[in-house]
Amino acid sequence: MIGIPNSILLKPGPLDDDERALLETHPELGERILAPIDQLGDVRPIIRACHERWDGAGYPDRVAGDQIPLESRIIFACDAYHAMTTERPYRKRLSHDEALRRLDEAAGTEFDPAVVEVCLRVLQAPRD
Numbered sequence: 020m021i022g023i024p025n026s027i028l029l030k031p032g033p034l035d036d037d038e039r040a041l042l043e044t045h046p047e048l049g050e051r052i053l054a055p056i057d058q059l060g061d062v063r064p065i066i067r068a069c070h071e072r073w074d075g076a077g078y079p080d081r082v083a084g085d086q087i088p089l090e091s092r093i094i095f096a097c098d099a100y101h102a103m104t105t106e107r108p109y110r111k112r113l114s115h116d117e118a119l120r121r122l123d124e125a126a127g128t129e130f131d132p133a134v135v136e137v138c139l140r141v142l143q144a145p146r147d
Contacts, residue, residue: 022048031108043078046070065090074128092131096138
């Protein structure tokens with residue numbers, strides 16, 4: 020969320036259309052920040068696509084399915100789990116089980132079903 024004002028990130032209520040549009044620029048900002056670093060050239064498309072949805076309804080490019088880099092699909096699902104289980108100014112955190120349920124529910128629309136399957140397996144594994 021680099022480059023997004025705290026007034027948006029920490030807003031306790033819903034974002035308006037202008038705030039949401041600004042928030043949705045962050046993958047492109049991340050890509051531009053990395054642009055001058057030649058060694059990170061392979062990472063730029065991953066950063067840019069980290070909010071693309073499996074069904075094509077994501078942003079910034081509205082790509083879908085296998086057009087989204089695998090690394091981006093993994094980041095998207097993991098970031099969603101983290102966001103759901105972390106307290107936010109606009110909502111309380113969800114339980115582990117509820118976050119898993121929501122990931123599973125969004126498999127095939129928001130998230131790559133194969134990535135969700137692995138995430139669920141890892142997140143449900145017994146912890147030492």
